[in-house]
Amino acid sequence: MIKTTITALALLATLAATPATGHEEKTGSFTISHPWARATASSQTAGAVFMEIHNHGDTDDRLVGAASPDAERVEIHGHLRDGDVMRMRRVDGIEVPAGGTAVLAPGGFHVMLMGLKSPLFEDTLTELTLTFEKAGDIEIEVVVEAAGATGASSATGKMDHGSGPMKSR
Numbered sequence: 001m002i003k004t005t006i007t008a009l010a011l012l013a014t015l016a017a018t019p020a021t022g023h024e025e026k027t028g029s030f031t032i033s034h035p036w037a038r039a040t041a042s043s044q045t046a047g048a049v050f051m052e053i054h055n056h057g058d059t060d061d062r063l064v065g066a067a068s069p070d071a072e073r074v075e076i077h078g079h080l081r082d083g084d085v086m087r088m089r090r091v092d093g094i095e096v097p098a099g100g101t102a103v104l105a106p107g108g109f110h111v112m113l114m115g116l117k118s119p120l121f122e123d124t125l126t127e128l129t130l131t132f133e134k135a136g137d138i139e140i141e142v143v144v145e146a147a148g149a150t151g152a153s154s155a156t157g158k159m160d161h162g163s164g165p166m167k168s169r
């Protein structure tokens with residue numbers, strides 16, 4: 001397993017430069033764009049994390065798990081249509097094809113922090129380890145945004161970042 005840690009220092013420098021517009025974490029053949037979570041109320045025991053995962057490599061990969069020191073367990077969720085409602089479901093993994101992007105966004109795929117040990121407070125960071133089938137573990141830091149955040153800030157925030165081979169959505 002390859003383990004890559006992106007230093008908190010580099011991240012904080014990025015955050016200071018671009019407040020509330022998201023950040024990028026690059027490692028190996030992956031770029032994780034704008035990893036963010038919604039702030040949770042003290043009554044909530046679960047929280048959702050969103051991001052875009054760009055695979056610059058030439059090998060298809062798959063996000064198969066995640067872990068966080070702030071949650072008892074972490075699951076990968078998607079949404080499935082059930083009649084007129086979209087219901088959240090646990091999924092085995094999320095494909096990240098070579099040269100492609102996996103989008104984790106409200107209403108779709110997300111990483112679910114289950115059994116939060118404390119609420120996710122806005123403007124704090126939470127650690128997350130993403131486990132890929134082939135690339136192994138990648139550690140990232142997730143920015144906690146407002147409880148009602150939609151992630152729309154990522155669209156503009158991304159303009160500040162270097163353009164990889166991936167096209168932004």
Ligand SMILES: [Cu+2]
Nearest residue numbers: 077088110112
């Ligand atoms: Cu969920």
